[in-house]
Amino acid sequence: MISQKLYKFANLIYGIVGSGKKLESTDTVLILGGSNGLGKDICTQLCQNEIKVINVDTQDTSIPLMGKCYTFIPCKSFAETHSVQEAMQAVKSLVQPITILINNVQRDFKSVYQMEEPLSPLDESIDQFKECVAANLTNVMIATKFFLEQLVPQSVRLTGNKCRDYFLVNLSSILTLNVPEQASHYVSSKAALNQF
Numbered sequence: 087m088i089s090q091k092l093y094k095f096a097n098l099i100y101g102i103v104g105s106g107k108k109l110e111s112t113d114t115v116l117i118l119g120g121s122n123g124l125g126k127d128i129c130t131q132l133c134q135n136e137i138k139v140i141n142v143d144t145q146d147t148s149i150p151l152m153g154k155c156y157t158f159i160p161c162k163s164f165a166e167t168h169s170v171q172e173a174m175q176a177v178k179s180l181v182q183p184i185t186i187l188i189n190n191v192q193r194d195f196k197s198v199y200q201m202e203e204p205l206s207p208l209d210e211s212i213d214q215f216k217e218c219v220a221a222n223l224t225n226v227m228i229a230t231k232f233f234l235e236q237l238v239p240q241s242v243r244l245t246g247n248k249c250r251d252y253f254l255v256n257l258s259s260i261l262t263l264n265v266p267e268q269a270s271h272y273v274s275s276k277a278a279l280n281q282f
Contacts, residue, residue, distance in 0.1 A: 109186075112249075114138040116177060116237070117188040118229060119164070121147045124257070125190040129156065140180065142173045142229075164191050164221035167228060174232040183241035187233045188255045189226050227282060230254060256282070 109115075109132070120129045120141035132139045133152040141148070146158040157180065161173035177184070238252050 109135065109137050111136045113185045114140065114182050115186045115188060116140045116142065116184045116233070117190055118142050118161075118226065119190040119192060120188075121145050121158075123192070125192075128188065128190065138182070140177055140182070140184065142177065164225055165217040167220070167225055170225040170229055171232070174229055174236070178232075178236055178240060181240070181244065183244040183249060184233070184237050185241065185249060185251065186253045186255065187230065187237075188257070189229070190257045191221055191226055192257075223282065226256070 115132055115137060117125060117128060117139060119125045120139070121143040122145075125141075125143070126147060129139050129141055129148070129152065133155045136155060138155045138157075139152070140157045140159060142159045142161050144161055144163060146160070148156055148158060159173050159176045159180075162169040164170060233254070234252075241249060241252070
């Protein structure tokens with residue numbers, strides 16, 4: 087599995103350089119969009135290393151090996167603000183100290199690799215664009231704000247102020263540097279996320 091090799095390589099580099107965060111069994115990672123692809127690999131690797139994971143996604147495709155370190159919170163749609171807010175409230179109600187937020191929401195990522203003739207930007211739906219931006223950017227910002235304003239203070243209280251380091255990771259794309267025409271919605275939303 088390529089993600090396992092990347093994880094081991096990153097740990098080796100961080101061990102030598104001394105930068106980054108070393109995950110420990112006391113950490114809990116909140117991941118947005120952890121049910122498929124890279125997100126699922128991240129959840130699997132974390133659970134195999136006995137790191138607790140809370141996956142917020144539209145569907146649960148958990149692997150039985152994840153066991154008790156894995157919790158799934160459903161989110162009806164990342165494009166709907168109220169759905170994201172409800173899911174984040176459900177995370178808060180778990181009353182667990184959370185040290186890391188990973189955003190892996192990848193709405194319309196598949197459009198990058200579509201093989202058919204791309205639509206011109208004028209033919210693409212404005213509603214599709216709005217939903218893509220809402221999922222990949224706007225509601226990620228709302229979830230990040232919730233993490234910082236609600237979950238971090240709760241975590242500080244739950245740990246008796248012992249944990250003072252909290253981390254945010256946004257997974258984006260280098261495609262924002264070279265815009266493929268057929269993925270304008272996705273690339274635009276991720277370019278804005280890079281600026282965020």
